[in-house]
Amino acid sequence: MKCLVTGSAGFIGYHVARALLARGDSVVGLDNVNDYYETSLKEDRLQELSRFANEQGADYTFLRGDIADRAFLDACFANHTFDRVIHLAAQAGVRHSIEQPECYVSSNLVGFANLLEACRHGQTPHLTYASTSSVYGGNTHMPFSENHSADHPLQFYAATKRANELMAHSYSHLFRLPTTGLRFFTVYGPWGRPDMALFKFTRLMLEGKPIPVFNHGHHSRDFTYIDDIVTGVIRASDQIAEADPQWNSDTPNPATSNAPYRLFNIGNGDPAQLSDYIDALEGALGIRAERELLPMQKGDIPDTHADTALLQEAVNYRPGTSVKDGVGKFVQWYRAYYRV
Structure with missing residues (x-):
């Protein structure tokens, strides 16, 4: 198939x-390579993709540009x-959305609207x-289920992503554009994002500095290793969303629709x-962390736990990487990439 992957210089997009190139698909990658975090890491991901494509003899094209640019x-x-569009470009980051919400309007709202229009007029068979x-957000019923309410976001980043889900539904309903939304749960692993906790903690510990542990380490997170995420993304993309024949407008299920629309947790x-996560990092690095215990940050969610039953049923999604193994693989990559 020919696939468009937006955000291909990013962590998950890379x-x-x-993975698509490895299985023989033709890939067009698209990214604006912005400076939200160090662009050198993004450029290195792009170089690695080009090198891998050349080794595989794969059909790969990279386009440098912004999805907020309609032209x-x-x-x-x-x-x-395109046979498939996998949209991973976005302005990420919870705290950053509190400080610079305009970035999220441009990328996550205007950019997503542009993509929906492009997929509509391009008659894209499936947008994931x-x-x-x-x-x-404010929902504390665990585990989080796609059948639960998601109407009380605690920060603007989450609000823009919830808006994306609603925007996608409108296009699925109006234009029968098949769309699948994937709710990611704390993705980590090699080539990860420097603004994420694992990356920050590793850097600080290797520099002999204390690590900031918010909510006094009492957070729990559904940490999900990148390889498991990639498998779920590609399987969900392969299976085109269809209307749910059992959907009832009197008791509407938020996860499906009478339009070709789906939502899945992927965790x-x-x-x-969080304290166990840090323990795993200490074991992988062979360094004891100095933990600076701090109160919860503004906009944070205390706990996350993904109910992945719907994705398991739909595409046989079975994540299999433990936190200990996943953190170990990240540390191995980090030492090699930064030569430490």
Whole structure:
């Protein structure tokens, strides 16, 4: 198949594009390579993708541009016909959305609207896009289920992602555009994001500095290793969303619709305490962390736990990487990449 992967210079986008190339798909990657975090890491991911594609003899094209630029995106769809679109480009980060919400409007709202229009007019067979576990916001009923309410976001990032889900439904309903939204739960692993806890903790511990542990370490997170995420993303993309014949407008199920629309949690399904996560990192590094215990940050959710039953049933999604193994693999990559 020919696949468009937006955000291909990003953490998840890089891994998804590489996996598609490895199985023989043709891939067009798209990214604006912004400076939200160090662009050198993004450029290195792009170089690694090009090298891998050349080794595989794979059909790979990279386009540098912004999805908020309607003319750029329209030109992309005018020059290519896609069997699948996997949309992973977005302005990420919970705290950053409190400080600079305008970035999220441009990328997550305007950019997503542009993509929906491009998919509509390009008659894309299936759009799969990234949402987030943060949409559950004020909901404290665990585990989080797609059947639960997601209407009380606690920060603007989550609000834009929830808006994406609603925008996608409108296009699925109006234009019969098949869409699948994936709510990611704390993804980690090699080539990860420097603004995420694992990356920050590793850097600080190797520098002999204390690590900031918010909520005094009492957070629990559904930490999900990147390889498990990639498998779920590609399987969900392969299976085109269809209307749910059992959907009832009197008792509407938020996870499905009478339009070709679906929502799935994509997580590990086995949350760990933040303190246990740090313990695993200490073991992998062979360094004892100096923990600076701090109160909860503004906008944080205390706990996350993914109910992945719907994704398991739909595409046989079975995450299998433990936190200990996943953190160990990240540390191995980090030492090699930064030569430490």
